[in-house]
Structure formats: structure tokens, C-alpha cells
Amino acid sequence: MSIKNQSKLQRFGELQQARVIALFSLVGMSITFLMMCFAIKNANITLAISLLFASAVYGVAFYLVNNKNHVKLSSYIIIYSLYALMLYLVYSGGVASTGPLWIFIVPPVSLYVHGLRRGLINITVFVLLICLIMFIPQSVYAHAIYPIEFKLRLLYSFLTISFLSALYEYSRSQLYNNALELNQKLHHLAHYDDLTGLHNRRDAQRKLNKKIAVADTSKPLSILLCDIDFFKLVNDKYGHSAGDAVLTELSQVFKASLRETDYVARWGGEEFLFILAQTDQAAAFDVAERLRCAVFKHTVSLDDEDIKVTISIGIKEYQQDLTSDQLINDADKALYEAKRLGRNRSIPA
Numbered sequence: 001m002s003i004k005n006q007s008k009l010q011r012f013g014e015l016q017q018a019r020v021i022a023l024f025s026l027v028g029m030s031i032t033f034l035m036m037c038f039a040i041k042n043a044n045i046t047l048a049i050s051l052l053f054a055s056a057v058y059g060v061a062f063y064l065v066n067n068k069n070h071v072k073l074s075s076y077i078i079i080y081s082l083y084a085l086m087l088y089l090v091y092s093g094g095v096a097s098t099g100p101l102w103i104f105i106v107p108p109v110s111l112y113v114h115g116l117r118r119g120l121i122n123i124t125v126f127v128l129l130i131c132l133i134m135f136i137p138q139s140v141y142a143h144a145i146y147p148i149e150f151k152l153r154l155l156y157s158f159l160t161i162s163f164l165s166a167l168y169e170y171s172r173s174q175l176y177n178n179a180l181e182l183n184q185k186l187h188h189l190a191h192y193d194d195l196t197g198l199h200n201r202r203d204a205q206r207k208l209n210k211k212i213a214v215a216d217t218s219k220p221l222s223i224l225l226c227d228i229d230f231f232k233l234v235n236d237k238y239g240h241s242a243g244d245a246v247l248t249e250l251s252q253v254f255k256a257s258l259r260e261t262d263y264v265a266r267w268g269g270e271e272f273l274f275i276l277a278q279t280d281q282a283a284a285f286d287v288a289e290r291l292r293c294a295v296f297k298h299t300v301s302l303d304d305e306d307i308k309v310t311i312s313i314g315i316k317e318y319q320q321d322l323t324s325d326q327l328i329n330d331a332d333k334a335l336y337e338a339k340r341l342g343r344n345r346s347i348p349a
């Protein structure tokens with residue numbers, strides 16, 4: 001299945017994440033810088049220095065994600081410096097004890113950066129830490145003082161925002177996973193044959209055009225066009241689903257008889273196309289005979305029937321300036337000749 005295609009979508013997801021992380025760090029850098037200006041205005045030098053430090057850290061995170069593509073590292077920098085800054089604001093009270101109001105940034109950022117499970121664990125630890133800071137008596141250590149109503153409402157509203165953010169993150173990740181799954185299904189439908197699991201005609205056409213585009217005389221290329229003999233009789237005698245079973249089983253026989261570099265697709269009803277890279281006409285004939293003999297020896301065993309079929313094969317080696325249609329046409333003519341001469345044979349064009 002399409003690892004290439006799946007990774008394409010994942011790369012798109014990673015690119016999106018990199019953009020959001022860059023935006024987070026840019027916004028974090030600007031806001032903390034602005035807050036630092038207010039802290040200086042209020043002559044709160046310790047807070048101003050902390051905010052300047054935080055702003056510089058966000059700046060580094062922005063640089064790392066933008067210039068060095070270190071998405072994971074900068075997301076860790078953002079999230080842990082955010083926790084540290086928020087804990088410090090709750091501890092110190094910030095400007096006029098309004099520092100804790102900033103903690104509402106934590107749930108959406110945590111859940112976006114770490115995902116649902118890890119994000120929720122981090123939020124839980126964060127809540128425990130702010131409870132510790134706010135509820136430990138002043139006699140144990142000095143920290144900003146907040147009225148009890150403020151502390152409780154802060155916690156209630158923080159938990160509500162966390163719950164809503166988690167809900168949002170859950171549906172976002174569900175949608176993303178569904179899109180990923182749907183994308184895989186569509187890709188499979190576009191490239192593979194449903195019944196046999198082989199590549200389909202469209203994929204084969206694309207593959208052949210690609211091979212022809214890079215073909216040169218030093219690297220020969222051949223195709224085989226193969227058709228099951230008297231397949232209509234199989235359907236008529238054993239039924240359509242037995243015919244389907246024959247198609248599926250022969251596909252496995254073909255796959256097992258080919259080299260890694262060879263390619264097979266279901267070209268039509270009971271027709272198959274083989275693309276043999278680095279193979280001249282003589283070598284292609286050997287491959288065709290190997291396939292023909294494998295099918296000849298094979299028995300498709302169904303519940304109460306043993307079915308034996310043969311195949312006919314037309315062979316054509318690519319020659320300079322042939323189009324894919326001409327190549328297929330020539331192989332088709334050779335296949336027709338194989339049928340005319342009595343079937344169960346391989347004929348070069």
C-alpha cells in the first residue's frame with residue numbers, strides 16, 4: 001500500500017505543524033516582550049527580566065523552526081518555557097496580581113503540541129503545580145496572595161477551558177485520522193485492482209509511460225500482454241465467482257514467478273500486462289514461458305472443483321520512438337497470433 005502517498009499526507013501535516021509552531025513562538029515572543037515593557041513601566045524588574053528571558057527563548061524557538069526545521073525541539077522549548085513562565089506568573093502574581101489570567105493559554109497550546117493523551121497529562125501536572133503554589137500557606141514560603149474566590153474560579157474556569165480544548169483536539173485528531181484513512185482508500189482505488197490486488201490499468205499506463213520516458217538502448221525494456229484462454233468457458237461452466245477465484249489465484253502465481261524489478265497489472269477483464277525492465281526480447285520470452293508453464297502446472301482448487309487454465313502471451317521489446325500505445329498494439333497483435341496458433345503459447349512481435 002501507498003507508503004509514499006501516506007507519507008505525502010503526513011509531510012503535509014508536519015508542514016502545517018511547523019507553521020503553527022513558528023506562529024506560536026512568534027506570538028509568544030511578541031506578547032512576552034510587550035508584557036516586559038509593562039513590567040518595566042511598573043518598575044517590576046524581576047518580572048521584566050523573566051519576561052525578557054522568555055521572549056528570547058521564544059525567539060530561539062522561532063529561529064530553530066524557521067531556519068533549521070527543528071519542529072520537535074522548538075515545540076518542546078515553547079511548551080516547557082510556557083509552563084515555566086505561567087508558573088512564575090502564578091507564583092509572583094505578575095503585574096497587579098493579574099499574572100494568573102495568562103494560564104488559559106496552556107490547555108490549547110499543550111493539546112496542540114503534545115496531542116490529547118500527553119497534553120492532558122501535562123495539563124494535570126500543571127494544575128497540581130498551580131494548586132501547590134496558590135494553596136500552600138504563606139508561612140511555608142512567600143508567594144502572591146489571591147482571594148480564595150479568585151483561586152477557585154480560576155481553577156474552575158481553567159478546567160472548563162481544558163475540557164473544551166480536549167474535546168476540540170479529540171474531534172480534530174479524529175477528522176485528521178479519517179482524512180488519512182480516506183486518502184489511503186482513494187489512493188488504493190486509483191492504483192490497484194479491487195479483485196486481484198494487482199496494479200490497475202491506469203497505474204500500468206502511467207508506469208509504462210514513465211519507463212518509456214527514461215528508456216535507452218543500453219537498458220532494454222519489454223512488455224508481455226497475457227490473456228487467459230477460453231475464460232468465458234470457465235465462467236459458463238463453474239460460475240462467475242469461480243472465474244473471479246481463478247483471476248485472483250493466477251495473480252498470485254504471476255507475482256510469485258516474477259523478479260522484484262518486474263511489474264504486473266490487470267490490464268482488463270482476463271488480460272494482464274507485464275513490464276519487464278532491463279529485459280530484451282529473448283529474456284522476455286524466457287519470462288513469458290516461465291509464467292505460462294507456472295499457470296499450466298497450477299490447479300485452482302475450489303470447494304468441489306479443480307480448475308485448470310492456460311494462458312497466451314504476446315511479447316514486445318521497446319524500440320526507440322515507439323509510443324506506449326504502439327508498444328501495446330504490437331504486443332496485442334502477437335497475443336492475437338498466439339491465440340490463432342492454438343493458445344497456451346508465447347509469441348514475440
Ligand SMILES: Nc1nc2c(ncn2[C@@H]2O[C@H](COP(=O)(O)OP(=O)(O)OP(=O)(O)O)[C@@H](O)[C@H]2O)c(=O)[nH]1
Nearest residue numbers: 227228229230231232233235240241243244269270
Ligand atoms: N469472473 C470474471 N469474469 C470476467 C471478469 N472480467 C471479464 N470476465 C469474463 O472474461 C470472459 C472473456 O471472454 P472472451 O473475451 O470471449 O475470451 P475467452 O473466453 O477467454 O477466449 P479467448 O480469449 O479467445 O481464449 C468474458 O466472459 C467476461 O465476462 C471478471 O472480473 N470476473
